[in-house]
Amino acid sequence: MIGVSGGVRHRPLARWVARLGTDGSEPGTYRVTGRVNDGAERTDARALPLFQDPAWRRTSLLARRGEGSAATALALQHSVHGDAYAELDDYGRPLPVSAEGAQLVGRIEERWDAPPAEPEVLRVLAGEGLDLRHVLLHRLGGETEPPPALFHTLPWNDLEAVAGNVLTMLGGAGPVERPRRELRHWFTPAATRLAGPLAILERGMREGRDPVMLRYEAASLLTGLLAVRPERIPQSTARQLAQLAEQLSTRDPLLRHTARVVAKRLHTDRTQVRIPSLALRLDSVLPPAARTTGASHIRTIMDGPFVVQAEHTPGGQVRVTVTLPKPADRAEGAWTADTADLVAPLTLRSAERKAALFWIALRVRESSLLGGLELFSPQGRFELVADEPPVPFAALRTLSATDLLPSLHASSTATVRLWSSAATALPAEHPVRVALRLYRQDLTR
Structure with missing residues (x-):
């Protein structure tokens, strides 16, 4: 069913989309029949002239690519002529979404400049796949100023597990197990240069890599933490990252100042904390x-x-x-x-x-x-x-x-x-x- 949102422009969330055609073998099911971005693979789908038409509506459709099984996918459908496009993930597959998740995306698009963030919104968003959460928050973070709580729906437990391993090894405890899931790029809407250096540092310590390499990744991680928006990180994660920064500074005195700034910035009551920044303001x-x-x-x-x-x-x-x-x-x-x-x-x-x-x-x-x-x-x-x-x-x-x-x-x-x-x-x-x-x-x- 096509969502109703008069006057609201619905555009792709993902960089790639593909035209859908009806699947004659299964009523109500669609199949990817077009090329990625109608052949403009290097163009962000959001910028395609096709989607400047305000008649596109947010929906979810049962779709498949090739001989794969059909799944409910995030889609856009034209309210006049009925053409439909599925949004695609990083592998070119229809982006999975629940019907409730697609309705939430449409609701957020209707309030794009001030998206809702009440508990029910967070519950639904946290239950969707990581691909959907990533593309939605990436678009919101790049185009507007969304409530920080929306970013708390990212898989911070996975990041805390990796940071916990680093803390354990810095403390000299016994061997740690490999993290259950790779951090990948899921956290970039909330913080760049965080998950990557942290994951490489954890693996390097676990595998006994060269201290020079470990120091470089520690410096990269601290540099990334200088730039994060602390309010976009859950308090439990922020506390752990602050502790990690302090521990990293013990391995090299040249990291101590940056670690102090990071730890203070991530303090849960930032209004009561003086940031010891080396910043000179001149005229x-x-x-x-x-x-x-x-x-x-x-x-x-x-x-x-x-x-x-x-x-x-x-x-x-x-x-x-x-x-x-x-x-x-x-x-x-x-x-x-x-x-x-x-x-x-x-x-x-x-x-x-x-x-x-x-x-x-x-x-x-x-x-x-x-x-x-x-x-x-x-x-x-x-x-x-x-x-x-x-x-x-x-x-x-x-x-x-x-x-x-x-x-x-x-x-x-x-x-x-x-x-x-x-x-x-x-x-x-x-x-x-x-x-x-x-x-x-x-x-x-």
């Missing part, structure tokens, strides 16, 4: 004292041995210096990275332009790691944030060389030499080496 207009004397305006923020200082000059330059603790010689069980091969992330945020990520090469001092950059002040108010943990140069392999060029141009000659020294141990196609070649070409122009 392109210097204070009156600096403007009249021509002196630099210096701001400093610290979290124990983690220090960020910004010297804002009358000429509009901002000299940023970061100081981090130098880890002691590697102790048994430590995951400490090679301190001679590290870069610290620094984010520049302003209202005038997109946030920019810079990388500061660190040099080893007697009791600390030190690095600096010279940036140009953007117009208006801006913020410098250094909460992410340092990583080896090799970890920049996922970035593009052009993303790294601004960091090289903001570096001193001595700092560029640190980049060059680190590049000698990297493959020729590594973004660091490519960025250095582009940087040198820029200097000769």
Whole structure:
């Protein structure tokens, strides 16, 4: 039965859809007869001109693909000419849904900008398959600001089981069993860079992988947790992840600041907690004292041995210096990275332009790691944030060389030499080496 929702635009949730035709052998059953997205497989189905017609209605239909068995699938049907399309999962199969689930999807579409989240809605949504929950929450999170409780219907118990394994192994307890289910991509509507690093870390610890690899995944996990929306995570999961962050910091002192920020952000009563962020808030207009004397305006923020200082000059330059603790010689069980091969992330945020990520090469001092950059002040108010943990140069392999060029141009000659020294141990196609070649070409122009 086609849902009734006058004036509401119903569009695909999944990226792929396929036309349905009636199955003559079984009355009331449909069969996938068309190509994926009518041949436009690389196009998001939501953007297909076909679905800009407001006459499409949300429904569920009994459908099959090929010789597979028929199952109730999430579908769209045209209220005038009756054409129908099934939504497809990642494997190109009709996306399963219960009749009650399809009605809920239609109801949410009718209130897309302020979807319902009462207990009955959560009950029905939690009972649907993971594919449906993922695509619905992915669309909602990308297009509107849904109630956080909707994200609590994701399979957080599975994530807690994996995090529990990591906590057990960090505590030195006996062997743990392999998690019952893989985390996969189900949690990305609520948090990116969470499930992936956590799953890899758990498996690496369980299989006794190299500490350098474990440290990298721990740093990736903490970086991901910095960006999560805590309200989208159930309180029990948030408490466990906060505990995990604190435990990870014991394996490398360079992770301690990030772990402290993460643990505080995930605190259940966040209104009563001060976040120890290394964030300096500045203004392109210097204070009156600096403007009249021509002196630099210096701001400093610290979290124990983690220090960020910004010297804002009358000429509009901002000299940023970061100081981090130098880890002691590697102790048994430590995951400490090679301190001679590290870069610290620094984010520049302003209202005038997109946030920019810079990388500061660190040099080893007697009791600390030190690095600096010279940036140009953007117009208006801006913020410098250094909460992410340092990583080896090799970890920049996922970035593009052009993303790294601004960091090289903001570096001193001595700092560029640190980049060059680190590049000698990297493959020729590594973004660091490519960025250095582009940087040198820029200097000769």
